[in-house]
Amino acid sequence: MNEISDSSNLEFEPLADSxxxxxxxxRKQWIDRENNLVLFDAYLLRPNDRGLSLTIASVSSPEKCAANFKNCYGVASLQVGQIRELGLDAVPDSASHAEIIGLPYPKDDRDRAERLADLLAERSIIVWQHRQT
Structure with a gap:
């Protein structure tokens, strides 16, 4: 895993477990629309990313989160404590943004990457979806 030291994270308070x-x-393929579920692909770390992007709910809404992207098909919520239960963390890097850190790249450890992604997806709740036309 690619570890990059970033001292700017120190200026933001750690997120509470709650x-x-x-x-x-x-991506459309990150959602099972029929069952209203997040699929594990939404939590796979992509090359060149050091963590998975998150929006902090206390300073945003699902609609505002979605509006930050040209194409957003849904927004899932997670509790930080549920991320930490998996040995990962959600670390803020601005007042409104955090990253899930500690995930392996699929190319480095596919089984562990997919298992953790699946566990994160199971803990996710879809709180906003783009209406299909």
Whole structure:
């Protein structure tokens, strides 16, 4: 895993376990619309990303989170404590943004990456979806 030191994270208070964060679902194939579920692909770390992008719910809404992207098909919520239960963390890097850190890249450890992604998806609740036309 690519670890990059970033001292700017130190200026933001750690998120409480009870804090809610949003994950923007930027691909149609990240959502099972029939069952209203997030699929594990939404939580796979992509090359060159060091963490998965999150919006901090206390300073945003699902609609505002979705509006930050040209194409957003849904927004899922997660509780920070549920992320930490998996040995991962949600670390803020601005007043409104955080990243899930500690995930392996699929190319480095596919089984662990998919298992953690699946566990994150199971803990996610879709709180906003783009209306299909």
């Amino acid at each position: 804090a809610i964060v949003y994950r923007a679902l930027l």
